[in-house]
Amino acid sequence: MTVTIYHNPACGTSRNTLALIRNSGEEPRVIEYLKTPPARAELADLIRRMGVPVRDVLRQKGTPYGELGLGNPALTDDELLDAMMAHLILINRPIVVTPLGVRLCRPSEAVLDILPNPQRGAFTKEDGEPVVDAAGQRVLQGGAA
Template sequence: MTVTIFHNPACGTSRNTLALIQNSGEEPEVVEYLKTPPARDVLADLIRRMGVPVRSLLREKGTPYAELGLSDPALTDDQLLDAMMAHPILINRPIVVTPLGVRLCRPSEAVLDILPNPQRGAFAKEDGEAVVGADGQRVSKDPAA
């Protein structure tokens, strides 16, 4: 089985997602997309497989989003993809591909929905927030659950 993460090691959400994948026993293929951006057709296919609009994958914070005028609703999907190809920092992350689907894993625990193997033990995010208990099950944030 192959799990792939389009990863930015400088991003805490991306690091937490990678650690959750590894906590399931997988050693994923790690693509540092800022160094090795996906080809345009690969990115378009990932977006199609996620079932989301191209615009929803655009990252605004810490990017040239505003200066490029990417908030303009008249821009086409092709124009948005062109911007992401020219400036890979515009691609929101992490994107994870597993046999169960493709997902933008924000928050990082969204990856749990597409991992084929269960978590092997407790997991807390870098900020200390518990995500998975010692039993390998997702920790509920809802006190009524």
């Protein structure tokens, strides 16, 4: 089985997602997309497989989103994809591909829905928020499992 993560090691959400994948016993293929970007057709296919609009994969925070006028609703998917390819930081992350689907994992625990293997133990995010308990079960909001 192959799990792939389009990863930015400078992003806490991406680091937490990678750690959750590894906590399931998988060693994923890690693609640092800022260094090794997907081809335009590959990015379009990933977004199609996620079943979300292209606009939902645009990152706004810490990017040239505003100065490029990408909030303009008249922009087409092709124009948005062109902007993402020209400014890779506009691609929101992490995107994870598993045999169970493709997902933009924001928040990081969204990856749990597409991991084929269960968690092997407790997991706590970098900020201290518990996600998985010692039995490998997801911890729901408010601490209830």
